[in-house]
Amino acid sequence: MKYSKYSTVIIGSGIAGLYAALKIEQQVNLPDGLLLITKSKLGESNSRYAQGGMVAVMKENKSDSTASHISDTIKAGAGLSEFNTVKFISEHSDTVVKDLLKFGVEFDRDENNNLCFTKEAAHSVRRILHSGGDATGKMIEQALCKKVSENSNIDIYEETVAVELLTSKNECKGVLVFNDETQEYETIYSPAIILATGGIGQLYKFTTNPAGATGDGFALAYNAGAVMQDMEFVQFHPTALAIDCGENRFLISEAVRGEGAKLCDGDGVEFMSKYDDRKELAPRDIVTRAIYNEMKENDVDNVYLNAACINTEKLSKRFPNIYKKCLENGIDIAHDFIPVAPAAHYYMGGVKTNLKGETSIKGLYAIGEVASTGLHGGNRLASNSLLECVVCAYSVAEYLKSVELKTPKQIDENIKSLLDKYTDEDVILDELDIPEMKKQLQEIMWNYAGIFRDEKSLLTAINKIEKLKSGFPRNYKCISRDEYEFKNMLLTSLLIANCALMRKESRGAHCRTDFPDTMEECIHSCITKKEGVPDFVK
Ligand code: FAD
Ligand code: SIN
Numbered sequence: 001m002k003y004s005k006y007s008t009v010i011i012g013s014g015i016a017g018l019y020a021a022l023k024i025e026q027q028v029n030l031p032d033g034l035l036l037i038t039k040s041k042l043g044e045s046n047s048r049y050a051q052g053g054m055v056a057v058m059k060e061n062k063s064d065s066t067a068s069h070i071s072d073t074i075k076a077g078a079g080l081s082e083f084n085t086v087k088f089i090s091e092h093s094d095t096v097v098k099d100l101l102k103f104g105v106e107f108d109r110d111e112n113n114n115l116c117f118t119k120e121a122a123h124s125v126r127r128i129l130h131s132g133g134d135a136t137g138k139m140i141e142q143a144l145c146k147k148v149s150e151n152s153n154i155d156i157y158e159e160t161v162a163v164e165l166l167t168s169k170n171e172c173k174g175v176l177v178f179n180d181e182t183q184e185y186e187t188i189y190s191p192a193i194i195l196a197t198g199g200i201g202q203l204y205k206f207t208t209n210p211a212g213a214t215g216d217g218f219a220l221a222y223n224a225g226a227v228m229q230d231m232e233f234v235q236f237h238p239t240a241l242a243i244d245c246g247e248n249r250f251l252i253s254e255a256v257r258g259e260g261a262k263l264c265d266g267d268g269v270e271f272m273s274k275y276d277d278r279k280e281l282a283p284r285d286i287v288t289r290a291i292y293n294e295m296k297e298n299d300v301d302n303v304y305l306n307a308a309c310i311n312t313e314k315l316s317k318r319f320p321n322i323y324k325k326c327l328e329n330g331i332d333i334a335h336d337f338i339p340v341a342p343a344a345h346y347y348m349g350g351v352k353t354n355l356k357g358e359t360s361i362k363g364l365y366a367i368g369e370v371a372s373t374g375l376h377g378g379n380r381l382a383s384n385s386l387l388e389c390v391v392c393a394y395s396v397a398e399y400l401k402s403v404e405l406k407t408p409k410q411i412d413e414n415i416k417s418l419l420d421k422y423t424d425e426d427v428i429l430d431e432l433d434i435p436e437m438k439k440q441l442q443e444i445m446w447n448y449a450g451i452f453r454d455e456k457s458l459l460t461a462i463n464k465i466e467k468l469k470s471g472f473p474r475n476y477k478c479i480s481r482d483e484y485e486f487k488n489m490l491l492t493s494l495l496i497a498n499c500a501l502m503r504k505e506s507r508g509a510h511c512r513t514d515f516p517d518t519m520e521e522c523i524h525s526c527i528t529k530k531e532g533v534p535d536f537v538k
Contacts, residue, residue, distance in 0.1 A: 001419070001423065002185070002186040003186070003187050003188075003189070004035075004186060004188050004189070005174075005188065005189045005190065005410075006030075006032050006034060006035040006155070006188060006407075007028075007029075007030040007032040007033060007034065007191065007192065007407065008024055008028065008030060008035070008190060008191075008193075008194065008400065008405060009034075009036075009174075009188055009192070009194070010034070010035070010037070010196055011037050011038075011175065011196060011197055011217070011220075012037075012038060012045070012196035012197040012198060012217070012368070012370075013036055013038035013042050013045060013148075013196075014043075014045030014046060014196060014198050014369075014389070015045070015047040015050075015137070015140055015141055015144065015368070015386060015390065015393075016196040016198075016368025016369070016389035017038070017045075017367075017368070017393075018036075018043070018141065018144035018145060018148050019100075019389065019390050019393040019394070020196060020393035020397060021036045021148050021151075022147055022148060022151070022154075023393060023394055023397035023398075024396075024397045024400060025151055025154055026397075027398070028397060028401055029401075029405065030153075030405065031405070031407075033153070034153060035155045035156075035157065035188065036148065036155070036156050036157070037156075037157045037160050037162060037175075038156070038157070038158055039159065039160060039161040039180070039212060039216070039481060040158070042148070042156060042158055043141050043142070043144075043145040044210070044212060045141070045198055046137075046198050046199055046209055046210065046212075046213055046369065047137045047198075048137050048138050048141050049137055049208070049251070050137025050138075050140075051134045051136060051137065051251055051253040051321070052134070052136065052253040052255040052258075052383050053118060053128040053129050053131075053136045053255065053383050053386070054130075054136060054140070054383055054387050055123075055127055055128055055129075055384050055387045056115075056128070056387070057090055057091075057093045057094065058093070058097060058117075058127075059094055060114070060115070061115075061125075061126075063126070064117075064125050064126075066090040066091050068124055068125060069123075069127060070083070070086050071124075072123055072124055072381055073086045073090070073377075073381050073384060074086055076122045076284075076376075076377070076379050076381040077375075077376060077377020077378055077379060077380075077508065078285075078377055078379050078508030078518070079377065079378065079522035080230065080374075080507070080508065080522055080524060081374060081375060081376065081377035082373075084374075085374040085375050086375055088395075089373075089375050089384075089388055092394065093391065096387070096391055096394050097129065099390075100140065100143075100390065103143055103144060104143040105131065105140050105143040105144070106131060107130065107131050108129070108130050108131055115129060117129065118130055118255050118258055119255075120255055120257075120281075120382035120383055121254050121257065121258070121278075121284060121381075121382055122278070122283040122382070123383075128255070128258075128382070128383045130255070132320075133317065133320045133321065134253055134319045134321050136386070137386070157179070159180050159181050159481075160178070160179050161177060161178045161179075161180060161216070161484050162175050162176070162197070162216065162220060163185075163220075163422075163478075163484050164176040164220065164223070164418065164422070164476070165220050165221070165223070165361075165364065166187070166189075166415045166418065166419075167224040167225060167361060167364075167414075167415075168412045168413075168414035168415050169414070170360075171363050171408075172193050172224060172361050172362065172363040172364035173190070173363065173408040173412065173415060174187060174188050174189040174190050174193065174408065175190070175193055176188075176419065176422060178484065180480060180481040187410075187419060189407055189408050190363075190407060190408075191363055191403075191406055191407055192363060192365065192400060192403070193364050193365065194365040194396060195217045195220065195221060195351060195364070195365065195367070195370050195371075196217075196368045197216050197370045198212070198213055198217070198370060199213045199215070199346060199347040199369040199370070200213060200215040200234070200347045200492055201213040201343075201344045201345060201346075201347075202214045202215075202247070202248075202485075202489065203441065203442065203445045203489055203493050204234075204343070204445050204446045205442040205445070205447075206249055206342070206343040206344065206446060207240075207345070208237055208240050208248055208249055208250075208343050208345045209248055210247065210248055211248070214486075214488055214489050215347075215488050215489055215491075215492030215493075216484070216485065217350075217351065217366065217370035218231075218349075218370065218491075218495065219488035219492050221359065221361075221364070222492075222495065222527075222528075222529055223491075223529060224361055225528060225529055225530065226351050226352070226359045226360050226528070227351075227352045227359070227360040227526050227527075227528050228350065228351060228495065228526065228527050228528065229351075229372040229525065230348060230349040230350075230499075230524055231349035231350075231495045231496055231499040231525065231527060232349065232496060232499040232503050233347070233348035233349045233376075233378050233508060234344055234346075234347055234348070234349075234496065234509060235344075235348060235379065235380055235509050236285075236288045236342040236343060236344055236345060236509065237251060237284065237288070237342060237343055237345035237346070238254075238263075238284060238288045238291050238340070239251070239252040239256075239257070239291075239305055239338075239340040239341075239342075240340060240341060240345075241325070241326070241340060242301060243329050243339065245329075252322055252338055253322060254284070255319070256310075256319060256322065257281060258281065259314070259318065260307075261305050261306060261309065262280060262306045263287075263290075263304070263306075263340075264303065264305075264306050264337070265298065265303060266304060266337075268306065268337070271303075272287070275287075275289075275293075276290070283379055284382065284509075285378075285379045285508055285511070288342045288451060288509075289451060289452075289511060291340070291342055292342055292451050301341060302339040302341040303339075303341070304337035304338060304339055304340065306337050306338075307333045307334075307338065308333070308334060308336075308337075312334040315333060316334070326338060342451060344446075344450075346369065346380055346385060347369060348377070348378065348379070348380055348508075348509065349496070349499070350370050350371050350372035351366040351370055351371055351372060352371075352372050352526065353365070353366050353373055353392075354373075356395060357392055357395060357396035357399065358399075363408075367392040367393050367396055368385075368389040368393070369385060369389070373388065375388050377508060378509060378510060379508035379509050421477065422476055424476075432471075432483065434480075435482075437471070437486060438486055438489065440468055441465065441486075441489055441490065445493055445496070447461075448460045448461035448464070448497075449493070451511065452513050453500050453510075453512055453513070454512055454514040455501065455512075456514075458500050459501065461493075461497040462497050465490060465493050465494055465497065466494075469490050472487070474487055495527060498527070498533070498534065499525050499534045502525065502533065502534045503525055503534075503536075505519045506518055507519075507522075521538070522538070523536040523537060523538055524536070524537055524538075
């Protein structure tokens, strides 16, 4: 097996990983260099598909303030957002946006060259920056990818899957990776491993997330012994285009509702006022449940979004990609209703971290969607994710400036015995029908651990996943990226279903029909591999 060493290894090349790479290279002393690993091509990630924008509490936006953003975030978070985290992230937004501008990111501006701010659900003012109209993620990611690719101090491994964190006595000393093209393994030793592996959308039948969002980072961290927090909290976006286009559904950004579009049934009858005074701009969990309810009551697969009330020129200028994608599907959004339905979109749960990105394991850091910092609580406020990605990437780089990055010694009995499991040649590796198994898992999660859950459905989910798992005879070594992903999907699904079963209340995006009330006490769920069952802590 190949061996190498680096002062820092970043796993994942979404916006969190790319920005962390640039900031760490700029500021941190890296005697053994910096490596960025990604399981597909650089920049292929959830980040690339972000539409609506990025929250930015900017000094020049006089109608906004950090107090207002903190208050909106905490309200949406259903009692589980951590005040200090929200404050930290909000207060750093001005700095990181100015830094992104220096890295070549261009946010949309008006005719006087002032930054344009838009509004999305549950924000009390216009504070969301966007780029390329509705292509914010792509524009940020392209600018950062360019800088990373041009930087000769950043080594990049593409098509390389992180398969195991090398941990001994609660210290992470490196990572084992598998190159899907060459089928080779490599052990990389490093004193700082940063997980930036994104989310879990692909665990569900309907999702806005691309194929790579298979929950790998959660499984890696859990297996390494890290504390995982609030794993039951999955965010379902209310308005995905209800037309199947491959492995995911195209998003119709909340910003379309922010600009005035209305939700209605097939006859054009609007229904949101039945559910919340804020109507289309109520927090995401409320709008999602309202739509799901309408679909169930009327026994239909979707409701509609009517954007025809928005000026046509504005629609095509502000949402060029949505406009184009809908046209490709025979829908002219300036005139026609858009069929929409909820889809798994974002994961609030994750690897518990502090504001320096530290996890409960020494030498292991987590940033971006894989981390649970306490910003989003039980329900993420729109466009807070990209902000969290950049602020936390910035912050881990700041912290690493003060750490002496000494590469660990390669001889460690615990790690050696773990690596032996991958070199064991007696493992029988039959071909498995992974696409079919994935499909079954996605159906199970959607039907039994989705928008509405109860004890019976969650126990069914757990039993069915266990059964599926028994037909997947891989403990450690797999033969392909697909298999490694599926292994991670099984584990992360079980964590979600088990934590959802144990939280006997409804809060934010976690809706238990058998426990509809919200408990007075706001408690986080924490689960580790050692304990096996979630513990609820303040
Ligand atoms: P990602 O961007 O998902 O990147 C993860 C990276 O890790 C990828 O490069 C992946 O290949 C790599 N990876 C994963 N596992 C492994 C492994 N085992 N080994 C090696 N590499 C691995 N948020 C907002 O704030 N505003 C928006 O407007 C917005 N719109 C969205 C629209 C869509 C359609 C979607 C899907 C999400 C949207 N979000 C939005 C959410 C936001 O895009 C994500 O939360 C954010 O981009 C996550 O960034 P990340 O860097 O943490 O992870
Ligand atoms: C959207 O554009 O609706 C997505 C925004 C987000 O997920 O924050």
